[in-house]
Amino acid sequence: MSRLAPKPVRKDAVHNRAAVLDAARAVFGAHGLDAPLDLIAEKAGVGRGTLYRHFADRTELALAVLEADVADLGRRTAEQGDDPSVFFWFLDRLAEDMVRNAGLAGVVRNVRSPDALTSLRQSLMEAGAAPLARAQAAGLVREDLRPMDIRLIATLLGAGFQGADAAERQAVSLRTRAVILDGLKPRGGPL
Secondary structure, eight states: OOOOOOOOOOOHHHHHHHHHHHHHHHHHHHEEEEOOHHHHHHHHHHHHHHHHOSSSSHHHHHHHHHHHHHHHHHHHHHHHHTTTTTHHHHOOOOOOHHHHGGGGGGHHOSSSSSGHHHHHHHHHHHHHHHHHHHHTTTTTSOEEEEETHHHHHHHHHHHTEEEEHHHHHHHHHHHHHHHHHHSSOOOOOOO
């Protein structure tokens, strides 16, 4: 039985998708989640039809931006090597991404189908799992942390951003990181 080979993806389609994601990241960051999609298409140098061929709606586009950022964070984290302190580097980059993408937090809160977030959550846990394990093995963080706790940490890192300007988001992020990092330290005994 012969199988048909998968249809190759055109280079211009790959380029257009990447351009739309880059434009959406910039536009959503500057103007918030309610920014006109026409502005994103214009900034990407594509027509509105091209934008909609890649993304059915604003939510799908915003989730794709977040997923691309988490994938990029995973790649950058892996490039840092096997040093046990890379877990803290990972958390700092995650916090910086969350400050930059604060305008996209609303899409995560308002997604109607929890399944729509499964890929994003899984990618986040995978990006931090190996650095977490190395930090634990070195005694840098609590032994009871699990990769699924990275999702909780991300939620805490993004808390307090709603309605905040860039300077306030940065201040909240720095304080949240300090509190979280203290909570990650190994404990000598029962609390």
